[in-house]
Amino acid sequence: MRGTMLTMSKQHKKVLVVGNWKMNPATLGLARKLFIDIRKNLGRKRLKTGVAIAPPFPFIAELEKLSPSQRIKLASQDVFHEKVGAFTGEVSLSMLHSVGVSSVIIGHSERRAMGDTDAEIAQDIQSVLASKMTAIVCVGEKTRDAHGHYFSEVEAQLSSALKAVAKSKLAQLVIAYEPVWAIGTGKHATAEDVCEMKLFILKILADTFGRNAQHKVRILYGGSVNAKNATELMEVGQVDGFLIGGASLKPREFVSVINQVEVYAK
Ligand code: PGA
Numbered sequence: 001m002r003g004t005m006l007t008m009s010k011q012h013k014k015v016l017v018v019g020n021w022k023m024n025p026a027t028l029g030l031a032r033k034l035f036i037d038i039r040k041n042l043g044r045k046r047l048k049t050g051v052a053i054a055p056p057f058p059f060i061a062e063l064e065k066l067s068p069s070q071r072i073k074l075a076s077q078d079v080f081h082e083k084v085g086a087f088t089g090e091v092s093l094s095m096l097h098s099v100g101v102s103s104v105i106i107g108h109s110e111r112r113a114m115g116d117t118d119a120e121i122a123q124d125i126q127s128v129l130a131s132k133m134t135a136i137v138c139v140g141e142k143t144r145d146a147h148g149h150y151f152s153e154v155e156a157q158l159s160s161a162l163k164a165v166a167k168s169k170l171a172q173l174v175i176a177y178e179p180v181w182a183i184g185t186g187k188h189a190t191a192e193d194v195c196e197m198k199l200f201i202l203k204i205l206a207d208t209f210g211r212n213a214q215h216k217v218r219i220l221y222g223g224s225v226n227a228k229n230a231t232e233l234m235e236v237g238q239v240d241g242f243l244i245g246g247a248s249l250k251p252r253e254f255v256s257v258i259n260q261v262e263v264y265a266k
Pocket of ligand 1: 020178182183184185186222223224225243244245246247
């Protein structure tokens with residue numbers, strides 16, 4: 001069984017590890033140090049795994065200078081879909097692009113909890129895809145119940161998000177399955193449950209866009225990923241990488257996860 005799984009997982013699309021620093025660390029100095037530590041731990045080995053970090057907005061421009069070769073790419077934790085104008089507190093895509101951001105996390109559960117609606121998320125997805133950047137769209141249930149209602153919760157979020165996606169843009173789409181109960185709790189979803197949800201998401205993609213969609217869209221898992229559970233989540237969960245919060249703030253642990261994912265890189 002494990003042999004079969006390994007063969008299947010070797011067929012993964014380009015794998016991806018994204019570190020979501022959330023509102024950490026406290027200062028630019030600490031952010032520079034963290035970034036440099038991650039870079040040092042990565043060493044010089046050529047990686048097939050895509051690596052991105054999503055720092056808080058004020059640090060992005062400075063961190064870009066620390067990654068001239070784009071070995072570590074920069075992502076943002078959110079975006080506002082308007083181009084310019086009177087939108088106090090918001091940040092646009094062209095601003096992000098101009099400081100080196102190539103992918104944008106959209107609909108993270110912490111943003112949804114602060115009021116981001118499915119409709120706003122769909123607008124953001126549309127503008128990110130129109131700008132040729134990568135949209136990392138988060139979906140995930142709040143709780144798990146014995147009756148499988150969590151599938152409908154994920155389906156509703158995903159269907160709303162996919163309305164904003166043109167078939168021609170599928171290669172720019174990444175779906176991050178992040179069960180809310182697993183985020184920052186130390187309780188990750190089992191690898192079997194992750195695999196089941198991945199297949200469910202692939203089915204929705206195939207139903208919406210046709211069978212080829214599943215070869216284009218990458219599906220990540222997020223929620224208490226760490227150096228101890230990464231290999232099993234890749235191997236059995238069959239995902240194309242991870243979106244990582246807490247462990248992305250620990251350089252050695254983050255790089256250990258990247259190295260484990262690299263085993264599955266094409
Ligand atoms: P966590 O966060 O790895 O700390 O659980 C994941 C996320 O919020 O993307």
